[in-house]
Every structure is written in structure tokens, then in C-alpha cells.
Amino acid sequence: MYKLFLCLRYLRRRVIAYFAVLAVALCVAMVLIVASVMDGFLRKMEQAAKGLYGDVVVQAASLGGLGQYDEFIAEAKRRVPGVEAASPFIGTFGILQVPRTEYRRNVQIVGIRLPERVDVTDFEKGLWAQAGRARPDFDPPVSLLLARLNEHINFTREIKRREQSRIDEGADVSSDDHLQMRRLDTALALQRRAMAALLGASRHQKEMAELSAKIKALRQKVGEKPDATLDALEDRLGELVKLTGYLSPRHRMILGLGIPALSFRTEQGETVRLIAPGHRVVLTLLPLGGIASPAEARTRTFTVVDDCRTDVASIDSEIVYMPLSTLQVLYGMGPDYAPDDPTKVVAPPRCTMIHIKVRDEFATSEGQLREVAREIRGVWADFHAAHPDAAGDNVDVQTWRQIQAKYIAPIEKQRTLVVLILGIISVVAVVLIFVIFYMIVMQKTRDIGVLKAVGASSFGVAGIFLGYGAAVGLVGSIIGTVGGFYFVRYINPIQDALDRWMGFRVWTRDVFLFEKIPNQVEANTAIWIVICAIVAGLAGALLPAIRAARMQPVEALRYE
Amino acid sequence: MSEPAIDVHALHKSYRMGKVNLHVLRGLSFSVQEGEFVAVVGASGSGKSTLLHVLGLLDKPDRGRLLLDGRDAAKLSAGRRNHMRCCEIGFVFQFYHLLPELNVLENALLPMKVDSSTIGWLSRRGRARRQAKEILERLGLGKRLKHRPRELSGGERQRVAIARALVNSPRLLLADEPTGNLDSKTGVQILDVLKQVHRETSRTIVMVTHDASLTKVAGRVLHLRDGKLQQK
Numbered sequence: 001m002y003k004l005f006l007c008l009r010y011l012r013r014r015v016i017a018y019f020a021v022l023a024v025a026l027c028v029a030m031v032l033i034v035a036s037v038m039d040g041f042l043r044k045m046e047q048a049a050k051g052l053y054g055d056v057v058v059q060a061a062s063l064g065g066l067g068q069y070d071e072f073i074a075e076a077k078r079r080v081p082g083v084e085a086a087s088p089f090i091g092t093f094g095i096l097q098v099p100r101t102e103y104r105r106n107v108q109i110v111g112i113r114l115p116e117r118v119d120v121t122d123f124e125k126g127l128w129a130q131a132g133r134a135r136p137d138f139d140p141p142v143s144l145l146l147a148r149l150n151e152h153i154n155f156t157r158e159i160k161r162r163e164q165s166r167i168d169e170g171a172d173v174s175s176d177d178h179l180q181m182r183r184l185d186t187a188l189a190l191q192r193r194a195m196a197a198l199l200g201a202s203r204h205q206k207e208m209a210e211l212s213a214k215i216k217a218l219r220q221k222v223g224e225k226p227d228a229t230l231d232a233l234e235d236r237l238g239e240l241v242k243l244t245g246y247l248s249p250r251h252r253m254i255l256g257l258g259i260p261a262l263s264f265r266t267e268q269g270e271t272v273r274l275i276a277p278g279h280r281v282v283l284t285l286l287p288l289g290g291i292a293s294p295a296e297a298r299t300r301t302f303t304v305v306d307d308c309r310t311d312v313a314s315i316d317s318e319i320v321y322m323p324l325s326t327l328q329v330l331y332g333m334g335p336d337y338a339p340d341d342p343t344k345v346v347a348p349p350r351c352t353m354i355h356i357k358v359r360d361e362f363a364t365s366e367g368q369l370r371e372v373a374r375e376i377r378g379v380w381a382d383f384h385a386a387h388p389d390a391a392g393d394n395v396d397v398q399t400w401r402q403i404q405a406k407y408i409a410p411i412e413k414q415r416t417l418v419v420l421i422l423g424i425i426s427v428v429a430v431v432l433i434f435v436i437f438y439m440i441v442m443q444k445t446r447d448i449g450v451l452k453a454v455g456a457s458s459f460g461v462a463g464i465f466l467g468y469g470a471a472v473g474l475v476g477s478i479i480g481t482v483g484g485f486y487f488v489r490y491i492n493p494i495q496d497a498l499d500r501w502m503g504f505r506v507w508t509r510d511v512f513l514f515e516k517i518p519n520q521v522e523a524n525t526a527i528w529i530v531i532c533a534i535v536a537g538l539a540g541a542l543l544p545a546i547r548a549a550r551m552q553p554v555e556a557l558r559y560e
Numbered sequence: 561m562s563e564p565a566i567d568v569h570a571l572h573k574s575y576r577m578g579k580v581n582l583h584v585l586r587g588l589s590f591s592v593q594e595g596e597f598v599a600v601v602g603a604s605g606s607g608k609s610t611l612l613h614v615l616g617l618l619d620k621p622d623r624g625r626l627l628l629d630g631r632d633a634a635k636l637s638a639g640r641r642n643h644m645r646c647c648e649i650g651f652v653f654q655f656y657h658l659l660p661e662l663n664v665l666e667n668a669l670l671p672m673k674v675d676s677s678t679i680g681w682l683s684r685r686g687r688a689r690r691q692a693k694e695i696l697e698r699l700g701l702g703k704r705l706k707h708r709p710r711e712l713s714g715g716e717r718q719r720v721a722i723a724r725a726l727v728n729s730p731r732l733l734l735a736d737e738p739t740g741n742l743d744s745k746t747g748v749q750i751l752d753v754l755k756q757v758h759r760e761t762s763r764t765i766v767m768v769t770h771d772a773s774l775t776k777v778a779g780r781v782l783h784l785r786d787g788k789l790q791q792k
Contacts (some may be wrong), residue, residue: 004678302589373778395695450659450670451674452723453616453653453657454670454671455644455645455646455647456674457638460674554613554618555620
């Protein structure tokens with residue numbers, strides 16, 4: 001009983017122990033903050049990778065891609081219980097241009113099927129105009145786009161008003177501020193232009209939809225034969241498209257929000273769009289997927305209908321999305337028809353990847369995912385044997401982690417290393433506890449003698465100091481965990497404040513890929529750190545405790 | 561006739577102090593009967609404290625025999641010695657040796673706490689506190705229960721130490737120069753306390769002192785010189 005009583009009493013009464021507690025708290029907070037931020041970093045990376053690839057990826061090594069993917073997906077769903085959904089995907093590169101400007105930039109072009117893709121990834125979560133739509137597509141209602149754009153114009157005006165009043169006040173106006181004002185003016189002008197295009201589209205939308213339907217019906221009836229009515233309908237549709245600039249759903253595009261110069265960020269972190277839904281962009285790419293190569297570059301115009309942000313800068317600043325079927329044709333992966341009969345498909349359309357969503361119960365660990373990938377590989381082997389002409393031989397099935405290994409593995413290693421290094425630094429705390437406890441034991445020599453004189457055993461005396469050490473570890477780690485938790489929680493405001501006061505910014509978007517510093521603390525990590533801190537407290541107190549236990553009561557009492 | 565409370569035979573004890581080997585006790589033999597108040601007088605360095613430490617099981621003799629209530633101290637296990645120090649022997653030191661972090665009541669309760677497990681303590685706490693309070697009140701410390709040792713005078717501190725020595729109702733009370741650090745008036749008061757304790761509870765008390773004038777409270781006086789007893 002006296003052990004507990006005395007170690008609590010010493011903890012409260014000995015001021016010097018507070019320094020040990022402080023050292024433990026600082027070490028715990030340090031490790032917790034770093035581990036949490038790096039964990040968050042990893043998690044974001046993983047989320048982004050899964051957002052882009054799904055859980056398991058079937059990938060063709062050859063540019064020729066793989067065909068009969070729908071049949072394969074059906075087969076995989078039938079034979080592998082873990083497969084929940086799958087969707088074909090094409091990834092390639094091209095050049096993005098904005099008409100009537102000098103703007104030209106290389107981008108990654110991604111062909112996806114909407115809305116099917118949202119079954120495989122969280123694609124819908126990053127969309128702006130179609131935010132909240134469970135099944136987004138390349139043909140969202142024009143009224144929705146109008147509403148969103150209207151909001152955005154007001155938002156931009158508001159920013160402009162704020163900046164203008166700041167400049168009017170005359171408080172430290174720099175050339176940057178004037179640049180910002182010019183950019184806001186440009187943005188507003190461009191947004192109004194997009195608005196005009198959308199308004200035109202909404203006025204003629206009904207007629208355009210009817211024309212498209214009629215053309216489709218007629219085309220099926222007459223086939224490829226020339227037909228005067230069809231020509232007239234197509235001319236009228238072409239006229240309307242030209243008038244409104246609003247292209248058919250096949251020629252629509254979703255931009256990554258972060259492609260430089262298509263949007264910009266204010267100092268306050270607000271995103272202002274220059275190219276918004278309603279604008280047209282031009283894309284040029286080489287049909288590398290074609291059987292006959294090398295071919296001439298192809299250029300098409302697209303209407304922007306949305307933009308998408310994953311919060312991973314390397315994705316958002318690079319990727320544009322378009323309908324899979326459109327990209328198939330442009331990229332040379334479209335269906336091949338027999339020369340004599342244009343309705344007869346001799347080679348099926350192809351894709352470069354199939355992204356697969358694995359049911360949650362089969363995706364609890366990387367090992368499980370690899371098992372699913374292995375099964376799918378088996379299905380592919382059988383499928384390829386049955387359909388030798390369907391696709392190339394060089395097809396690999398990998399988990400998203402394997403695909404992203406070259407990005408994720410270094411960060412994982414880095415995290416382990418940093419936590420290890422901080423752990424080693426935390427040995428300082430152990431040494432500090434040791435020194436402080438040694439001092440306390442020396443100071444308490446007489447008291448230890450008294451305790452033994454009234455019957456305390458050596459173990460009991462050692463127990464007091466071990467308990468004391470563990471208590472220092474526990475209290476220190478609780479303080480450190482709470483402190484670390486709140487630090488991580490408010491790490492972004494803290495960074496902003498640092499930036500404002502001292503102009504010092506650790507986390508920048510261009511270096512760290514992500515918008516914000518991750519601010520989640522994992523309970524598991526925290527618990528481990530607390531356990532380590534208690535063990536550290538015990539370790540630091542061990543030698544002093546043994547010394548105290550070994551003390552002879554007479555020796556301890558003899559001197560005054 | 562019952563066993564003597566203390567029976568010492570040919571006791572030797574030496575210890576090293578720096579490079580010198582001090583042969584402090586050189587063949588002591590004596591016995592103390594149950595309920596006796598014995599004073600051991602000797603100059604400083606004559607081995608009084610060492611003798612008391614050996615009697616109180618804080619130290620072991622090099623040679624010779626020590627029987628406490630007929631039990632050979634050399635044959636006791638460490639646990640048994642701890643228990644006897646806790647419950648059968650009370651110790652009063654010259655320098656009080658109170659724990660500065662604890663208040664008066666807590667200091668007095670310390671041997672009881674040492675004697676109990678956490679759960680045992682919970683069931684015993686109320687009774688133990690009452691007992692300790694009663695003893696402290698009897699020693700005139702009833703109003704000082706919550707005070708820290710440093711807030712007390714020397715005489716009060718020594719009375720707390722006596723309360724602590726008595727709290728587990730030991731059969732043997734050992735006092736090592738209990739007045740050595742006090743002015744003579746307070747010293748006399750402390751001696752009165754010891755006398756009172758002896759009268760009321762007829763405990764066996766062994767007190768060592770260098771001041772022969774203090775021995776009149778004792779029933780018997782032993783003189784220690786150069787590690788040997790000199791009967792008078």
C-alpha cells in the first residue's frame with residue numbers, strides 16, 4: 001500500500017519530477033506529431049492511389065492494350081467472389097490548349113466510363129459542379145452547371161471586392177496585389193464567357209437533344225448510305241453546336257483542378273477558376289494504341305463540364321478525364337470494322353487497364369488483395385486461352401499498392417526511419433529520468449532507511465521508485481498525447497499563423513503534393529507511444545530503484 | 561519463567577569506515593526481561609547505536625547470538641525480519657527521521673501502511689486512522705495532524721516519531737538518543753513521554769544515551785565502554 005501512496009506523493013511533491021514529466025511529454029508529443037503527419041501523408045497517398053486505380057489493376061504492358069474487357073469483367077465477377085465492380089480505363093498523354101490563347105500544356109489523358117466508374121473508385125467525391133450527384137456523368141444538366149457557375153462568379157466578385165478594399169485602404173500594397181487584381185479581372189471575364197456559352201446551350205439544349213436522337217434513329221435505319229434528310233439534320237446540329245460551343249456528350253471533358261493557369265489560388269487559399277464548365281479546350285494526342293503506327297497526331301475540341309480534385313497535387317495538376325469511348329477512337333483503340341462491311345466488327349475496342357473494386361470483406365489487408373489479384377490472374381489466363389485474339393499476352397494483375405509501390409514504399413520507409421530516429425532521441429528522456437531519479441534516490445537515502453526500519457522490504461522500496469518512474473511516464477505521455485493531439489489537430493492553423501507572423505512555411509503545395517497537412521491522430525499510434533513512454537519511465541527508474549533497494553538501512557540512517 | 565525479551569550473548573560487530581576497520585561491539589552479553597526499561601549509557605563512539613541497530617534487526621552481528629523472545633535472530637528470513645521491524649519493534653531515532661512529504665498523521669501511519677496490502681489498507685484505513693489519532697492525541701499532537709514535519713518544533717517531531725514507533729503496538733521500543741537533538745527542557749518532556757508509555761503499556765524499552773543524567777527514568781542502566789558492558 002505504502003508504495004502506491006508514496007510514489008503518488010513523491011510525484012506531487014517533488015518539483016524536480018516535473019522536469020522528467022516535461023521531458024517525457026515533449027518526446028511523446030514529438031513522436032506523435034511526426035508519426036501522425038507521416039501516417040496521414042501515407043493515408044492520403046493511398047487514398048489517392050485507390051481513387052485513381054481502385055483496389056486491383058489489370059494492366060496491359062503493351063500500348064496495344066487489352067480487348068473484350070467487358071466479357072472479361074463479367075467472367076471475373078462470376079468466378080472471383082471478391083470482385084465487386086470493375087471498369088475499363090485508358091491512360092495516355094497529350095497536349096491541352098485553350099482556344100484563342102497561347103496556352104499549351106502537356107497533360108495525362110484518362111478515358112473513363114461514367115457513371116460506372118464511381119462503383120470502382122471515389123471519383124465522384126472530388127467533382128465540383130456535380131458535387132452531391134451520386135452518379136455523375138459527362139452530360140450533367142446545364143441548369144446545374146449554370147447554378148454552380150453563377151455561384152462561382154459571385155464568389156470571385158466577392159474576392160475581388162475584398163482585395164479592392166484592401167488596396168483602397170493602402171495597407172502594404174505590393175505589385176503582387178495588382179497582379180492578383182488583374183488575374184481576378186481575367187477570371188471574371190472568362191467566367192462570364194463560360195456563362196454565355198452555358199446560357200446558349202440551355203436555350204438550344206432541347207432542340208439539340210431532339211436532333212441528336214433523330215440523327216441516331218435515322219442513322220440506324222439508313223446505315224452509311226447518303227441521305228438528304230440526315231444531312232440536313234446534321235447540318236442543323238452542327239450549326240447549333242457552333243453557335244453555342246456546347247459539344248455533344250462524346251466531346252466533353254472533366255479537368256483536374258490544379259492544372260496550372262486554368263485556375264489559381266489566392267493567398268487565403270481560395271480557388272478561382274479561369275476555365276470553367278462551358279469553356280472549350282483543345283486536346284492533341286498521338287494514337288499510340290493503334291495497330292497501325294506511327295500515326296498522325298489527332299486534335300479534337302472538348303467542352304469542359306466539370307473539374308475534379310483529389311487533393312493530390314500530382315494528380316490534380318496533370319490529369320484530364322474524357323469518355324472512354326471517345327478516347328478509344330482518338331487513341332487508336334476503337335473497334336476495327338471489316339473493310340467490306342462497316343457494320344461488322346473484326347477487332348473489339350481496347351483499353352489499357354481494368355480497375356477493379358474488391359468487396360470490403362476481401363480487402364482488409366494487402367495480403368488478401370494479393371490473393372484476389374492472384375485469382376483474377378487465373379481468370380485472365382483461362383480467358384486469354386479461350387480468346388487468344390482478344391488481347392496481348394503481357395497482362396499483369398497487381399494491387400494498387402504494388403502499382404504505387406515506387407511512391408508509397410519510400411514514404412513508408414521514411415516514416416519508420418523518422419519514428420526510429422525520434423525514438424532514439426527520446427532515449428534522452430530516459431537518461432534524464434535516470435539522472436533525476438538517481439538524484440532523488442540520493443536525496444532520499446534517509447527516508448529509504450526509515451522505510452526499511454519500519455519494515456519495508458527491498459522489493460517494496462524498489463517498487464516505490466519503479467512506480468514513480470512509471471507514473472512519470474504515464475503522466476508525461478498523457479500530457480504529451482493531449483498536447484500532440486491538439487497540435488496535430490490544429491496544425492494547419494498553426495502553420496498559417498507561423499506564416500503570417502514570420503513568413504515561414506514548412507508545408508507547401510508544390511513540394512508535398514497535398515493541399516493541407518494531414519491532421520488525424522490514430523488511436524493505435526497514440527496507445528503505442530504511451531506504452532513506450534511508460535516503459536521508458538520504468539527503464540530510467542530501474543537503476544536508481546535497484547540502488548535504493550540495495551541500500552542498507554543502517555548505512556542510510558547513520559549519517560546526518 | 562518466560563523467555564527474556566532480549567537475550568544477547570557474546571555479540572561482536574565491526575564495520576569498515578573508510579580504510580579503518582572499526583571493531584565496535586566486542587563480546588556483549590546481557591538480557592532484558594519483558595516489560596523492563598533499560599538505559600544503555602556510553603560515550604559517543606562506544607557502540608551504543610550499533611548495538612541498538614543490531615537489536616532492532618537493522619543490522620546483523622558478526623558473531624554472537626541474539627534471541628528475541630527466544631527466537632534466534634540469525635535464523636529469521638528476510639521477510640520475517642521485515643515483519644518484525646514493522647510490527648514487533650518500534651524505533652525512535654535521534655534525528656526523528658520523519659518523511660518530509662507526509663503530514664503528521666501520515667507519518668504516524670506509515671508502519672501500518674507498510675504492513676498492509678492496498679486492499680487490506682482500504683478495509684483497515686478507518687480503524688488505523690482512529691488508532692493513530694488516538695496515540696497522537698495522547699502525545700499532545702491532536703491539533704497538529706495535518707502539519708508537515710518542518711512546521712513542527714523538535715520536541716513535537718520527536719513525539720510524532722514516538723507515535724510512529726508505537727502505532728503497530730510493538731512489544732519492544734528502541735530509542736536511540738531520543739533527546740540528543742533537543743534542548744534539555746524538551747528532552748525531559750520526551751523522557752516523560754517514554755516513561756508514561758512504559759507505565760501505561762509496560763512495553764520493553766531500550767534507550768541508549770550518552771547523558772548519564774537521563775537514565776533515572778530507566779529501571780536498569782547498562783554502561784557501555786569500548787564495545788563492552790561494564791556492570792555497576
